Amino acid sequence: xxxxxxxxxxxxxxxxxxxxxxxxxxxxHTVKAGNQVVVVVSAMGSSTDELIDLAxxxxxxxxxREMDMLLTTGERVSMALLSIAxxxxxxxxxxxxxxxxGIKTDSNHGRAKIMAITPHRVEEALSSGxxxxxxxxxxxxxxxEITTLGRGGSDTTAVALAAGLNADVCxxxxxxxxVFSADPRIALKxxxxxxVSFDEMLEIAATGGRVLALRAVEFAKNHGVSLHVRSSFTWxxxxxxxEENTMEAAVVSAITHDTNEIKVTVVGLADKPGSSAELFSxxxxxxxxxxxxxxxxxxxxxxxxxxxxxxxxxxxFDLSVDSIKESLNLNEVLINEEIGRISLVGVGMKxxxxxxxxxFRVLADESxxxxxxxxxxxxxxxxxxxxxxxxxxxxxxxxxxxxxx
Numbered sequence: 001x002x003x004x005x006x007x008x009x010x011x012x013x014x015x016x017x018x019x020x021x022x023x024x025x026x027x028x029h030t031v032k033a034g035n036q037v038v039v040v041v042s043a044m045g046s047s048t049d050e051l052i053d054l055a056x057x058x059x060x061x062x063x064x065r066e067m068d069m070l071l072t073t074g075e076r077v078s079m080a081l082l083s084i085a086x087x088x089x090x091x092x093x094x095x096x097x098x099x100x101x102g103i104k105t106d107s108n109h110g111r112a113k114i115m116a117i118t119p120h121r122v123e124e125a126l127s128s129g130x131x132x133x134x135x136x137x138x139x140x141x142x143x144x145e146i147t148t149l150g151r152g153g154s155d156t157t158a159v160a161l162a163a164g165l166n167a168d169v170c171x172x173x174x175x176x177x178x179v180f181s182a183d184p185r186i187a188l189k190x191x192x193x194x195x196v197s198f199d200e201m202l203e204i205a206a207t208g209g210r211v212l213a214l215r216a217v218e219f220a221k222n223h224g225v226s227l228h229v230r231s232s233f234t235w236x237x238x239x240x241x242x243e244e245n246t247m248e249a250a251v252v253s254a255i256t257h258d259t260n261e262i263k264v265t266v267v268g269l270a271d272k273p274g275s276s277a278e279l280f281s282x283x284x285x286x287x288x289x290x291x292x293x294x295x296x297x298x299x300x301x302x303x304x305x306x307x308x309x310x311x312x313x314x315x316x317f318d319l320s321v322d323s324i325k326e327s328l329n330l331n332e333v334l335i336n337e338e339i340g341r342i343s344l345v346g347v348g349m350k351x352x353x354x355x356x357x358x359x360f361r362v363l364a365d366e367s368x369x370x371x372x373x374x375x376x377x378x379x380x381x382x383x384x385x386x387x388x389x390x391x392x393x394x395x396x397x398x399x400x401x402x403x404x405x
Contacts, residue, residue, distance in 0.1 A: 003168040008040040008158035012175040013232040014078050015045035024085040036126050040136040040158040043074025064109035068148045075135035083133045094125045095133040099140035105147045112147035117164030152213020159216045163223035170225050173232035178239035179211050182255045186390050187397040191404030193239050201241045203379045207343035208258030251348035252400040257389050259340040265306040268331030271298040286320050288313045292374045340389035343381040356380050362399045368392055
């Protein structure tokens with residue numbers, strides 16, 4: 001029985017001519033097994049970073065539109081080279097940019113959202129027996145402007161095409177063999193998970209797990225796309241991400257960490273209705289996403305609020321901090337860049353009390369102080385000192401019996 005398979009290969013998978021030829025072999029093998037194949041590719045290796053560096057050398061503030069025009073060339077190089085490689089192996093292919101593949105977006109340059117998928121040319125090419133190679137990370141707006149999808153955009157492209165084509169599976173090929181119980185570079189006994197639910201994967205992606213982009217997981221969950229995270233270097237089974245995990249739910253499935261955030265504390269915010277709304281509205285207006293939020297006890301009619309933002313947004317925040325401080329009549333704004341977040345994720349938390357107590361005890365035993373706490377039904381996150389993140393991950397991984405053989 002013929003299956004329609006969407007495969008996505010990241011930058012490390014297509015980082016050189018040798019790797020592109022290996023990926024071409026991988027795709028050819030999938031085709032010979034009787035499958036229709038659509039491939040989404042990222043830019044080669046670190047080429048996107050190199051293009052950003054070039055732009056910053058010729059301008060202190062390059063326009064977002066021109067950056068989209070520049071950065072989308074990286075994926076176009078990958079798609080053309082891979083198509084050429086496959087043709088050389090006797091596999092008939094055609095390459096498409098995001099716009100040619102029918103990826104319709106809004107007009108938000110640099111962080112565009114997919115509004116519609118109209119993959120007519122992709123469907124026609126598949127019907128004629130061709131493998132379709134699509135440039136990830138990009139689309140086109142209603143004004144016929146080239147746009148980029150932001151961080152993790154190629155993952156999102158692949159999932160969106162899988163949904164639009166009603167594909168049987170979307171395979172995400174990376175330089176690791178699946179989703180692990182923790183970063184195996186830190187927790188040396190971390191084990192690969194055979195299955196993860198969408199809800200768990202959303203939490204993993206949101207709290208520092210870098211195997212899949214959060215937007216891609218959200219898109220897959222909303223459109224019922226089965227995901228299979230695999231290594232582009234082997235044929236071993238990876239991790240399946242589905243609506244429901246068929247395995248018995250572990251209390252804790254994974255431990256994630258994130259050192260790409262900073263902590264901001266506003267001191268002296270008026271303790272009255274609307275003050276918090278005004279503060280976070282101003283942050284939203286300048287495009288800053290806020291994660292964890294903690295408000296301290298009010299005293300003398302004012303309160304302090306701490307929140308975390310992405311480290312990459314610090315420059316944007318710095319440009320606006322004086323106006324925010326003045327408009328809200330704040331006493332001061334404190335920034336702590338030496339923080340990290342650790343999180344426990346697991347559907348089993350819903351029916352197992354005491355997980356938070358165990359987590360806090362483990363951290364206390366390691367003399368690790370907790371600065372902030374946030375929770376969901378299947379996640380507990382703590383902000384701690386950045387220097388103690390690896391120690392915390394290792395200790396928690398052992399304490400919750402996640403160590404593999």
